[in-house]
Amino acid sequence: MPNEKKNIFSLTLQELEESLSKFHKFRAKQIYNWLYTKYEDNFDNMLNLPKELREYLKENFTTKLVDMVKFEESKDGSVKYLFRTKDNYTYESVFLKMKEDKYTLCLSSQIGCKVGCSFCLTAKGGFIRNLDSGEMVYQVFFIKKIQNIPSNKAVNIVYMGMGEPLDNLENTKKCIEILKDNNGLDISVRRQTISTSGLAPKIKKLGELNLGVQLAISLHAVDDELRTELMPINKAYNIESIINEIANFPIDNRKRVMFEYLMIDGLNDGLDSAKKLVALLNKIKAKVNLIYFNPHEGSKYKRPSKEKVESFREYLLKKGLLCTIRESKGLDISAACGQLREREKTL
């Protein structure tokens, strides 16, 4: 059987050093530098490497295990990319242009998702498989390269694309480590946010790993009945169990845990819910991010009015709870994850 080439994007610097043990140790750093600060993915062009090493890299590694197959650009400059894996599955990433020339990259962690939330398009096709760390890291490499983002320009990473990152903790952890390496992409853990549907034991595990990443919890409802309807995982880990876990989670003194709250017309957008939310987050260093439900074909839920969302926010602020409304970026390219992939299937 021919020697299967390794995806070079899946290796931490230490792993790369180990797999190049017959060469000088500093060679791995040089390769990291080519890949992640010059965005060079052709080994032949890594000119300060000896020819013998370039040949070795070509024989043993590849940079081509993922292809970008489709993209859609929104009027505000945000772009959604669809990637295809070698085994022919697709996943999405979104490049978001925020205020004041800031960039956020929204990464996928799985193909599909097991959690099965009733409002989420990713859940529709069920779960297929985890992305490996290389398939995750490639999203950042590709977007920084194609968007011409200088290597020293800080970007924010949110693990809010397709999939549940805490259900793929091992690869997500490795991706975090590769992204943060200061010989490469150098994206500080303070700029990396993991969003989870609330897998309480995995939140505990993440806390124990003490990676220093930011945490966002997809709460979406203030009582268990509605939350179970929206997110069946709530049967296993209810609101109380999540809040208890968060209370023990190590958080940087200057930071807060973000609670994402998807606003759905007539379901959870009233001031009665706002009041319960304040009580629920009472003892936690929290901030709330309100998200407009982004409708998609076949969904029974509706987007709430602007007035409803703003008065919800004003109520929280009045009660001393920090609250922002997620900028609805890329709405015209239907940026809620899963939507580009869904359309691709029908083409």
Ligand code: SAH
């Ligand atoms: N599985 C993780 C991370 C990926 S989902 C989680 O659930 O947190 C990222 C965010 O997108 C979640 O807050 C999710 O609730 C939100 N989302 C999913 N479908 C949406 C839709 N149709 N409109 C708006 N937000 C949506």
Ligand code: SF4
């Ligand atoms: Fe999975 Fe998150 Fe979608 Fe729920 S919202 S199905 S956890 S990706």
